[in-house]
Amino acid sequence: MRLGYYPGCSLEGISAEYDESIRALFAHLEITMEDLPDWICCGTLAAPSLSRLLGLATPLWNVAQAEKAGYEKVIAPCSACLYHFKHATNVVMENPPLRAEVEAVLELPLNSPPPTIHPLELLSDDGFEALIRGSVKRDLSDLKAVCYYGCHISRPAKLMQFDDPENPQSMDRLLNWVGIQTLDWPRKVDCCGAHFSMIKPDYVVDMCQHLFESALEAGAEAIIVGCPMCHANLDTRQEAIAAKLGHALNMPVLYFSQVLGYAFGLPDKELGFKRHIVDPLPLLKCLKSPLPTLVTSGTSHFPHSTL
Amino acid sequence: MAFRDEIQTLSGQNVNLCFQCSKCSSGCPLADKMDLKPAQVIHSIRLGRADSVLNSQSIWLCVDCETCTSRCPQGVEPASAMSAARVLALQKGIKPSVKVIGIYYRGFVDNMRLNGKIHDASVAGITQLLTGQLIADLPLAMKLLVRGRVKPPPLPLGGGRFRKIYRNALAREKESRA
Ligand code: SF4
Ligand code: SF4
Numbered sequence: 001m002r003l004g005y006y007p008g009c010s011l012e013g014i015s016a017e018y019d020e021s022i023r024a025l026f027a028h029l030e031i032t033m034e035d036l037p038d039w040i041c042c043g044t045l046a047a048p049s050l051s052r053l054l055g056l057a058t059p060l061w062n063v064a065q066a067e068k069a070g071y072e073k074v075i076a077p078c079s080a081c082l083y084h085f086k087h088a089t090n091v092v093m094e095n096p097p098l099r100a101e102v103e104a105v106l107e108l109p110l111n112s113p114p115p116t117i118h119p120l121e122l123l124s125d126d127g128f129e130a131l132i133r134g135s136v137k138r139d140l141s142d143l144k145a146v147c148y149y150g151c152h153i154s155r156p157a158k159l160m161q162f163d164d165p166e167n168p169q170s171m172d173r174l175l176n177w178v179g180i181q182t183l184d185w186p187r188k189v190d191c192c193g194a195h196f197s198m199i200k201p202d203y204v205v206d207m208c209q210h211l212f213e214s215a216l217e218a219g220a221e222a223i224i225v226g227c228p229m230c231h232a233n234l235d236t237r238q239e240a241i242a243a244k245l246g247h248a249l250n251m252p253v254l255y256f257s258q259v260l261g262y263a264f265g266l267p268d269k270e271l272g273f274k275r276h277i278v279d280p281l282p283l284l285k286c287l288k289s290p291l292p293t294l295v296t297s298g299t300s301h302f303p304h305s306t307l
Numbered sequence: 308m309a310f311r312d313e314i315q316t317l318s319g320q321n322v323n324l325c326f327q328c329s330k331c332s333s334g335c336p337l338a339d340k341m342d343l344k345p346a347q348v349i350h351s352i353r354l355g356r357a358d359s360v361l362n363s364q365s366i367w368l369c370v371d372c373e374t375c376t377s378r379c380p381q382g383v384e385p386a387s388a389m390s391a392a393r394v395l396a397l398q399k400g401i402k403p404s405v406k407v408i409g410i411y412y413r414g415f416v417d418n419m420r421l422n423g424k425i426h427d428a429s430v431a432g433i434t435q436l437l438t439g440q441l442i443a444d445l446p447l448a449m450k451l452l453v454r455g456r457v458k459p460p461p462l463p464l465g466g467g468r469f470r471k472i473y474r475n476a477l478a479r480e481k482e483s484r485a
Contacts, residue, residue, distance in 0.1 A: 009424050009425045009426075009427055010427060012424065012458065013426065013427035013428060013456065013457070013458050014427050014428070014451065014456045014457070015456075016455065016456060016458075017456075038468060039423075039424075040419070040423035040424060040465075040468055040469045040472075041419050041423065041424045041425050041469070043416075043419070044415070045370075045371050045390075045412070046411070046412040046413075046415035046416050046419075047415075047416055047419075048390055048394070049390065049393045049394065049397075049412045050394070050397060050412060050413070050416055051394060051476055051477060051480055052317050052391070052394050052480070053476040053477075053479060053480050054416075054472070054473060054476040054477065054480075055390075057472050057475075057476050058419075058469070058472060061468065061469075061472055083373070091319070101479060104475070104479070105472055105475040105476045105479060106472060106475075107471070107475075151371075151372040151373055151374075152373065155372075155373045155374065155377045156373045156376040156377035156384070156386075157377050158377075165377050189374075190336060191336040191370060191372035191374070193336075193370060194370050194371075194372070195370070195411070196370055198411060198430070198431045198434050198435065198440075199407045199408055199410075199411045199434060199438065199440075200407070200408075201440065201443070201444070203337070203340065207336060236447055236451070274454065274455075275454045275455055275456050276454070277447075277450055277451075277454070
């Protein structure tokens with residue numbers, strides 16, 4: 001299967017470590033992706049707020065490039081890009097006059113646009129279980145973490161058609177495969193405030209405060225995410241949240257791709273840990289690793305620490 | 308065209324399906340900051356109250372988390388209606404009632420016109436400069452800079468693709484409204 005890769009703007013800027021760790025992880029698992037040629041920004045909520053046609057045509061430029069390149073699927077690690085690709089494709093392909101209009105704007109045809117998926121959708125497929133379990137080199141069974149999915153990995157359900165919109169499990173499953181017993185918590189699909197970090201930072205601090213309170217209550221020492229905006233908000237706003245909580249926070253926020261890469265023994269440098277505001281390495285380094293005895297299959301091969 | 312029909316044309320949403328269960332308002336993470344709650348926005352559209360909807364803060368405070376759309380038992384997409392209301396407000400010359408958000412969306416698209424992709428640090432910096440937030444976030448910006456998460460702005464060479472789409476889309480919309 002030929003896969004296109006659409007990093008999106010955040011992964012070329014503030015979220016470089018997500019891009020680095022995704023590429024390192026995919027290379028390690030020998031999954032080949034090609035960078036989408038001539039891609040542009042998806043337009044997020046800005047383009048569709050100024051003009052409906054612009055809001056639809058902008059993400060579809062990229063989808064049309066993917067169709068032209070002959071990819072079967074496009075991987076989009078940013079859940080906002082993912083949502084806008086899927087939303088625009090869905091709206092336009094169901095409405096022939098609108099489709100003609102968008103094709104005229106793009107000066108490109110849209111005949112059978114390939115679907116866009118989140119990397120979690122690819123990796124959490126059962127077909128990868130044996131490979132992922134068999135690639136584990138470090139014992140992370142002591143890591144106490146919650147998975148945070150945020151908005152668009154599975155929402156709105158009708159459009160995304162992936163995982164459970166209220167209680168998603170795909171990231172938990174993946175992390176279980178590498179030996180991490182993720183904790184359950186009630187806020188895995190609450191909104192972090194997304195781009196409001198730049199315009200209404202006080203709202204984002206409020207919204208993320210609820211997330212941290214709930215993660216702490218569940219006993220988490222880290223939050224694992226799959227979206228650059230979730231990461232940016234949770235990683236960069238902890239000082240202000242700590243001031244409101246009245247105690248220090250310092251909770252590492254990791255991408256699932258970094259955690260998987262770390263479990264597979266990839267070098268820290270390839271996973272971009274040094275880019276975080278809250279350094280995750282002290283936590284990761286105090287987990288017992290590497291594996292005492294190398295195991296390649298089975299579910300309960302990590303004895304829990306008695307500490 | 309009646310206001311309700313304008314929203315429907317832009318968003319495909321038939322607000323007459325709404326039976327006011329308020330599930331959308333209950334789950335909205337911004338509802339406590341909104342002047343009209345999402346269910347009230349939908350009901351106001353239904354009643355044709357264009358002024359109160361298009362001048363509301365709610366349509367700009369919607370962060371598009373899609374909780375409302377995902378949960379509506381009637382298949383209404385309040386998030387899409389909010390988006391249509393923002394477009395309609397601008398078409399009618401109504402200034403965004405949450406000024407900073409209007410500035411941000413405009414600045415974002417203007418940045419895309421330079422290079423097709425956005426340069427996140429410029430968009431953030433310019434927005435924060437224009438909205439008086441820059442000083443507060445400078446220490447954070449410095450921390451991101453030393454960690455290699457602030458890239459230098461690229462030369463504005465790759466914007467041609469997006470500028471064409473921008474020109475074509477706006478010209479067509481203008482034509483169809485004329
Ligand atoms: S959830 Fe749907 S039906 Fe219920 S009030 Fe909101 S729009 Fe109306
Ligand atoms: S999409 Fe907008 S209106 Fe709907 S729940 Fe989210 S913020 Fe509220």
